Amino acid sequence: MKKVKNELLIKNGRVIDPANGIDEVMDVLIIDGVVEKVGKIDQTAEIVIDATGKIVTPGLIDIHTHFREPGDEEVETIASGSMAAVAGGFTSVVTMPNTDPPIQDETSVEYIHRKARVARKTHVYVMGAITKDRAGKELAEMGLMARAGAVGFTDDGNGIQDAAVMSMALKYSTMTGLVVAPHCQDDSFGSSGVMNSGYNSTVLGLPGTDVLAEEMMLWRDIQLLKRTKAKYHVQHISTKGSVKIIKEAKEDGLAVSCEVTPHHLLLTDDSICDYDTNYKVNPPLRTNEDIEALRQAIADGLVDALVTDHAPHLQSAKDLEFLAAPFGIDSIECALPLYVKALIDSKVIGWPKMIAMMTCRPAGIIGIDKGTLGVGKQGDVTIIDPDAKWKVDTAKFYSKSRNCPYQGWDVKTKVSYTIVGGEIRYQNKD
Numbered sequence: 319m320k321k322v323k324n325e326l327l328i329k330n331g332r333v334i335d336p337a338n339g340i341d342e343v344m345d346v347l348i349i350d351g352v353v354e355k356v357g358k359i360d361q362t363a364e365i366v367i368d369a370t371g372k373i374v375t376p377g378l379i380d381i382h383t384h385f386r387e388p389g390d391e392e393v394e395t396i397a398s399g400s401m402a403a404v405a406g407g408f409t410s411v412v413t414m415p416n417t418d419p420p421i422q423d424e425t426s427v428e429y430i431h432r433k434a435r436v437a438r439k440t441h442v443y444v445m446g447a448i449t450k451d452r453a454g455k456e457l458a459e460m461g462l463m464a465r466a467g468a469v470g471f472t473d474d475g476n477g478i479q480d481a482a483v484m485s486m487a488l489k490y491s492t493m494t495g496l497v498v499a500p501h502c503q504d505d506s507f508g509s510s511g512v513m514n515s516g517y518n519s520t521v522l523g524l525p526g527t528d529v530l531a532e533e534m535m536l537w538r539d540i541q542l543l544k545r546t547k548a549k550y551h552v553q554h555i556s557t558k559g560s561v562k563i564i565k566e567a568k569e570d571g572l573a574v575s576c577e578v579t580p581h582h583l584l585l586t587d588d589s590i591c592d593y594d595t596n597y598k599v600n601p602p603l604r605t606n607e608d609i610e611a612l613r614q615a616i617a618d619g620l621v622d623a624l625v626t627d628h629a630p631h632l633q634s635a636k637d638l639e640f641l642a643a644p645f646g647i648d649s650i651e652c653a654l655p656l657y658v659k660a661l662i663d664s665k666v667i668g669w670p671k672m673i674a675m676m677t678c679r680p681a682g683i684i685g686i687d688k689g690t691l692g693v694g695k696q697g698d699v700t701i702i703d704p705d706a707k708w709k710v711d712t713a714k715f716y717s718k719s720r721n722c723p724y725q726g727w728d729v730k731t732k733v734s735y736t737i738v739g740g741e742i743r744y745q746n747k748d
């Protein structure tokens with residue numbers, strides 16, 4: 319007889335499992351790391367968690383994060399990023415390849431996987447570079463990276479300027495079945511931009527990035543996509559015009575998906591008025607009109623994934639003058655309450671739709687069998703206290719970096735437990 323090694327029972331939580339259309343108070347039983355039963359469960363178990371008043375969801379999935387390893391281990395490592403991820407409720411993340419050296423071959427994909435197994439916190443998936451050295455000229459070894467377990471391709475941080483190269487990447491990706499997930503930025507519209515191009519950039523005397531830099535490349539890619547059967551996912555859309563392009567592409571039946579970040583739903587370029595580099599991010603913070611368009615796109619179901627674009631940087635780098643400081647916001651530990659603020663408290667959508675964009679929908683984009691509490695699936699679960707109020711305090715971050723513009727914000731909703739493969743990997747003890 320098989321000996322039961324590990325039993326975990328989560329009692330009386332509001333189970334929200336959008337993939338299975340579930341939203342009701344139930345129990346979840348995980349045995350040996352696998353979901354055994356969801357419903358009214360009378361038996362007891364080795365470990366029992368009382369989730370009364372809490373929300374129980376499939377483990378959250380963030381398909382856009384930067385863990386800086388290899389190359390910048392003083393900023394973040396797979397281990398520190400993994401710990402920060404579970405503290406933020408994420409049981410699976412996808413790291414970007416803009417490391418030093420970039421993730422662009424089998425060995426580097428395997429390196430990240432190995433480090434993640436040792437860290438033993440969240441599942442870490444990898445996107446490989448589309449082009450060699452992310453230079454936009456020559457395709458990287460996409461086939462070999464796919465074989466090593468990469469879940470998609472991106473040159474995140476850089477747009478692919480050459481349309482022929484992008485066309486080739488889309489065609490080649492169909493042989494792997496994986497998604498191509500570009501950062502859309504046409505450098506002819508502002509490669510030197512450090513903020514949104516508009517009234518504020520003029521007043522501050524800083525070079526701006528035009529909304530067209532994003533929209534032109536996105537539009538170009540959509541035209542290319544009409545010629546292939548590739549899977550295309552545009553990263554961090556930030557403008558009203560991008561929403562319109564996505565809407566039309568989806569109406570045309572193209573295999574296109576998109577993501578947004580918390581900062582593009584909560585912050586505008588007005589924040590930069592005192593040159594605080596914690597607001598320097600790429601694509602840049604835009605305007606209220608863009609925020610409204612993105613929120614409406616979410617309400618209309620046009621946005622597929624909510625991501626963090628967690629981008630840690632050293633304080634010494636962010637202390638440089640605005641022009642020289644790097645782009646990026648450290649946010650994985652507070653992204654969930656930020657989304658609650660932007661979407662639920664603002665009555666854009668309710669919990670089930672939001673959870674879908676943080677579980678089953680991103681899982682579908684990268685093609686992993688996760689994001690659901692279906693029987694037989696891996697026991698990845700996030701237990702959330704929706705009413706817990708707290709103050710963002712970067713001193714308590716597990717991330718190695720502190721470049722977070724939300725420092726001191728009063729937020730609501732806290733992660734209580736993060737469970738990966740039936741194991742409690744994070745428990746809030748406040």
Ligand SMILES: [Zn+2]
Pocket residue numbers: 474475476501553554600601
């Ligand atoms: Zn990017």
Ligand SMILES: [Zn+2]
Pocket residue numbers: 382384414474475627629
């Ligand atoms: Zn990024």
